[in-house]
Amino acid sequence: MTRLTLKSLASRKLRTALTAMAVVLGVAMISGTYILTDTIDRAFGDIFQQAAEGVDVAVTPRQAVDNGVQETPMDAALLERVKAVPGVAEARGDVFRNVTVVDDENEPVSTGGVPTFVSSAAPGRFEAFDPVEGRLPRADGEIAVDKGTAEEQGFELGETVRVLGDDGIVPLRLVGIAKYGSVDSLAGATVVLTTLRRAQGLTGTEGKFDTIAAAGEGGTSAETLRDRVKAALRGAPVDVRTGEENAEADTKDTQEGLGFLRTALLIFGGIAVFVGAFVISNTFSITVAQRTGELALLRTLGASRRQVLRSVILEAALLGVGASILGLIGGLLVAPGIVLAFKAAGLDLPADDTVLLGRTVFVSLLVGIGVTVVASVAPALRATRVPPIAAMRAGVGLPVRSGRKRFVFAGLLAVVGMAAVLSGLFGGSEGGDAAGQLGLGAAVVFLAVALFSPQLVRPLARVVGAPFERLGLTGRLARENATRQPGRTAATAAALMIGLALVTFVSIFAAGFRASIDDIVDQQFAGELTVRNKDGFSPLPAATRGAVRAVPGVESATGVRFGMSLVNGDETVTFGVDPADLTKGYKLEWEEGDARTLAGMRGDETVVAAPWAKDEGVKVGDTLNVTTTTGEQRRLKVIGSIDEDESGLLGGGILVANDQMARHWDEQRDAFLFLTFADGAKPATVRAGIDRVLDDQFPVAESQDREEVKDAQAGQINQILYLFYALLALSIIVSLFGVVNTLTLSIHERTRELGMLRAIGTSRRQVRRTVRYEAAITAMIGAVLGLVLGIFFAWIVTQPLIDEGFAFELPVATMVGLFVLAALAGVVSAVLPARRAARVDILRALAYE
């Protein structure tokens, strides 16, 4: 039997290859994700190891609350205490922070997410950067750059490099080009090196350090030294580790950061595998049906049911092995592909030597083989039910499946799936758990719809096939052929349905976000202009507000800052505002209090967002225990509440004055500015003045009017949307392999019919057209199911968000486009099967077997 299985696989190479592809793509995505993230992990690990060289003890500021953007530095006075520890031979404090390097036209030299850092540098045992040309900076007017950036930008010693810091652009003389240990650049980032004082000046960290490194005199172990430093710094909000431990902690941090990317990519790989399972299952069902005679013959010759079962499952397992290996190879190609894609999007991921761990191989094989075997179980069981008599008499085939049983099962699955979805949404679980329940529930619902969909094939085909029938016989035959084996068409369409439902789902979300943002901008942006960072998320240099405020014609420039706090123990977003003039540029809806409440807000007072307060059980008049990013404990009295939900700019947390933000949260930089113009000033003139100031001094910032803000936000949402599209395209491609497979198999079955049609005068073109239309109809059935399910899921999932101001809006144009694209994709996948059908040899097709 095993030999037979092998021969049967070998004799159907094309089909085997097509079926395998359904798994290969998903496995490639999964293994590629692992390979990619492992490779990046290792690259960062190497960098951190490099940094630990020569460092016995590393002191870093402990973050009281993670503000997600930039760590809060520590007091520079700690350095003296470290130096005073017995056994410490040398200690040094450093700053390592974001800045921007701009070219002669004031354009940032690195764009699109690649960070630029300034690092304080000085020759010595702690210095990880070695000059390969020139030297490290000695004076505050000097600078060195990493070799990668120098080569990319064509920097040469002696020229001026312009760095945009908190106070505007500073021109510095390039005195050195440096390598980081053995690598040319730091994980693709741009790094400039300056004196400590210059680095602190550029980043607004005068009197502060990001790290303190200490080295011991010979004879003292790193651990001993660490414990002594720890004792000496007791009470300060810092972590004290050995150099080795610090490298490990940093590596772990990036791994956690990468964990998100890994999970996200794995989810898309998982979806593709799920879709692949449909394709496999369907292909095996069709093959088993077509091999009825052969299987019956085996049974007649004495093969047991168990042997038949084993032979089908073995075939699946072998296919799984092959597909997994191909998938792994694909993964090795995918990983650099993703790196290139990110690079094209401007994000340089460090991926020097590809890392293939045993775990990656294991998971790929497990997923690939597991999914093919599981998907083949049902068809294999059906194969065992082929009666031996089928070998003798034509027309005796597989026992007819019970429609009712299937119906009940589908209903049951739908209920279970929906229960999981609803529990994920409203069950009170948070984050990952809720998303997990939601995803699992959705998968079960997909399965239920797929099981039920054979009932829908005929009516749907009648609707979507109607336009084709007008095209004459080819259309009519296409529609009839599509509904001949509703189960087959349904399974093929269901695979496509999954991808399209998810695409629809994210499109609706994106449309909703765009509409919500439009609403907010229209209702709340009261000023003439906003100013923000061109990258959309980084804060503005600290001096931006003052410079813009000084432009003639500007009446007010109010800044909004972002921070994080622990409020009564919970992480809470904290906004810094200018109490006196926030409401000039930004309209607030008050729940309790009014503009005067805010204007009179003192340093120990706060205004809260009403929905947040309701969730937290906070009332006006309460006093909140607030821990700031610098670790300070503050008690703030709630003096008012605004009706701002989480999608609002100032929603989801508490408001404090900007001077408080600077003092206690160490945030000097505004994220947004809202500007109003003086009466009688010509808006165009004022704006031109503002833009000139921004271009000359703060080129990372740009001004936007209301419409531009909307466009910019829509642009950002679309970018994410397109990324989702690209990742979901994988699943859709997998399902298209299913279309190819089903068509190829069906055409094989219809050889005789095709021969007859050709004999009585049907042209090859007409045959091709019939196949293409059939594919289009199948794809359109999948599209209708997918669109409906996608809308349904989006509607359910957005219900809790509607209260928070989310606008549920159907992107009609996108959906029509999706439908048309699906039909076209069907046509494209029919190209090969159609050619095959048209090439049928008439005489052979009509010959009697």
Add this chain to the structure above:
Amino acid sequence: MTSTSIALCTDLTRRYGEGDAAVDALRGVSVAFPRGEFATIMGPSGSGKSTLMHLMAGLDSPSGGSVVIDGTELSQLDDGRLTQLRRDKIGFIFQAFNLLPVLTAEENIVLPLSIAGRKPDRDWLETLIAAVGLGDRRTHRPSEMSGGQQQRVAVARALVTRPAVVFADEPTGNLDSRASADVLTLLRRAVDEFGQTVIMVTHDAEAAAVSDRIVELADGRIVDDRRVGQVAA
């Protein structure tokens, strides 16, 4: 006789394969079929009778010689033209009926017209449906009909375009004697009443007896060509 021939074969040869494995299915066959004749091609298995029909019907191309159907020399035609010729000038009846299971009886009958994108001539269609006796089954699908009924649909399908010639390949091979008789009667009427030309391949002597003329092949050559009623030479 040549001028009124609807199908004319001149020195037809057909060789399959090459070298030692080559098989000569036809070794020089010349024969003419006049308009309005009901002819039978007979012969044992491997005699070349099917090959001859396939060549005349434009389903296969000869190794040598020529076929002219209704004034058109087939060797000059490319695949597209051949397809068009089969569609417009030739009717087919197969042993295995070969109806499309997804279409109704009536849709199967007008299939050749649908392929051509033409509307059926209503009167002619009604005449045909009445002639094949399927008036009450026109909306049935092939799976709901007996073999005899299916083959009658196939006969109607072959006649619906009023082709120059109808080729019937063992039309009674899959039928019981009663259904066979029905189908043969139909073919006879097609010739007598509608003036059709029918060329039938069969090895059923009873079926052959209904026709006007029997052409007998053996080993790729015509060994006998006689009017029905005459004794075999």
